[in-house]
Amino acid sequence: MPGLLLGDVFPDFEAETTVGRIKLHEYYGDSWGILFTHPRDYTPVCTTELGRVARLSSEFTKRNVKIIALSIDTVEDHHGWAKDILAYNCEESSCSSLPFPIIADSKRELAVALGMLDPDEKDKDGMPLTARCVFVISPDKKLKLSILYPATTGRNFDEILRVVDSLQLTASRQVATPADWQPGDCVMVPPALSEQEAASMFSSGVYTKAVPSGRKYLRYTPQPTQIISTDQFSSI
Incomplete structure (x- = not known):
């Protein structure tokens, strides 16, 4: 669905x-969801990506995130390719199957409906491949984040974990996360909150970074629910 x-x-x-x-909403249930697409089975970059997601699956589970992948191939192809993915990426003998399902979209119906085709990358028949999309969906089934990579660029799934941490934190607390934020770092107070509201809301304190304009909009506070020394403010 272009324009989502x-x-x-x-x-x-x-x-x-x-x-x-599967029915997508039913599959996600009350969990957060990630739908990520890849251009084609039995291709090199995709093999590294799905292997990385498999190795990070326990981290997504800790965050109450359910994952599902999609490509324009058949279920039979997916099953055969999964063996290659595991052989290349998984060093643990207990790793015998992918910990997430792969959607078969051989007719490209979902790829078209969700605007996921990469017009610059085509298969041997001249048909567009799916781009590398990532959709993060909240438990109320709303789209919270979308990322679109070309077929030739592999994704950083550690960054996607970081984004999930930010989305979950900012969904439950009135804070924002700055550039390069990592869990446990200080967060930022949104401009919509007055100084009085911020002071009453953040018992750990609010620090304002001085800037030449004199405007007090760069406001930081320790990440809620995590105890952070005020000395950390000095490194902002």
């Missing part, structure tokens, strides 16, 4: 996957 905006309800759909037929 942040805050929109993510489209629900039924699809065949490596674990049977």
Whole structure:
């Protein structure tokens, strides 16, 4: 669905996957969800990506995130390719199957509906491949983040974990996260909060970074629910 905006309800759909037929909203349930697409089975960059997601699966589980992948191949292809993914990426003998399903979209119906095709990358028949999309969906089924990479550039899934941490924190607390923020770092107080509101809301204190304009908009506070020494403010 081209034009899908942040805050929109993510489209629900039924699809065949490596674990049977699923309904997307039902599959995610009360969890956060990630739908990520890759251009094609049995391709090099995609093999590294799905392997990385498999190795990070426990980290996503800790964050109550359910993952599902999608590409324009059949379920049979997905099952055969999964063996290559595991052989290349998984060093643990207990790793015998991918910990997330893969949607089969061989007719490109979902890829078209969700605006996921990369017009510059084509298969041997001249048909566009799916781009490397990432959609993060909140438990109320609203789109909270979308990232679109070209087929030739692999994604950094550690960054996607970091983004999930930020989204979950900012969804539950009236804070924002600055550039390069990592869990445990100081967060920022949104401009909409007055000084009085910020002071009453953040018991750990609010520090304002002085800037030449004299405007007090660069306000920091320790990450809520985490005890941070005020000495950390000196490094901001």
